[in-house]
Amino acid sequence: MTQPIDINLNVNGRDVRVSVEPRRSLADCLRHDLSLTGTHVGCEHGVCGACTVMIDGEAVRSCLVLAVQAEDRLVETVEGLATDDCLGVIQDEFRNNHALQCGFCTPGILMTAQSLLSAEPEASNDRIREVLSGHICRCTGYIPIVTAIAKARDRLSAASRDH
Ligand code: FES
Ligand code: FES
Structure with a gap:
């Protein structure tokens, strides 16, 4: 050994x-x-x-x-991603948009989304789809996941504009 x-x-x-x-x-x-x-x-x-x-x-x-x-x-x-009892913004939008389709893939998808929105806060929906192509989902599809990440992007951009 x-x-x-x-x-x-x-x-x-x-x-x-x-x-x-x-x-x-x-x-x-x-x-x-x-x-x-x-x-x-x-x-x-x-x-x-x-x-x-x-x-x-x-x-x-x-x-x-x-x-x-x-x-x-x-x-x-x-x-x-969560702080104390509070979900992170991306997690929260996954919940709001029913994007938590299975517990197996979701953690990895969340980390990819977190990395994407940190590096590219204005990432387009096409860019979100492109990045998600590195995650294989075999349950339902990607539409709620793309929606959740796009909503998180919009929330985070609005928050950064307000500060
Ligand atoms: S377990 Fe690492 S990419 Fe599938
Ligand atoms: S999110 Fe895990 S198989 Fe679809």
Whole structure:
């Protein structure tokens, strides 16, 4: 067995130190070592998007990232989107627009949406659709999801204009 390595990362604003085998994926580290089970693992080869988290603000597939590659980086997972008892704006619009279609895909989709709207606050609906193409949903479709992200975009832009 390969010797574990101690790594430091910041997860959802909290500094953590964890001991991992060099080949452990970030997804497995989050789920099994840090008990952050909101990040899901589907295909395990970068296709379905279920495992999406953010590293330094950028959406990444945590099944394709080794935990050791996240050393000293800022990792954000779905557990970090809500503050206290208050849902984040994107989560709230998912609720308002019935976009939470299944609990397996939604966390990854939320993280992609969060990363998109942070980097591109005026992202068009076409751009939202393009980015969502990296998430495979086999249940119903994408229309409520696109609507929810577009509504969140509009709310966030209005809030930033008011400040
Ligand atoms: S589990 Fe990572 S992309 Fe499917
Ligand atoms: S949202 Fe998960 S299968 Fe459609």
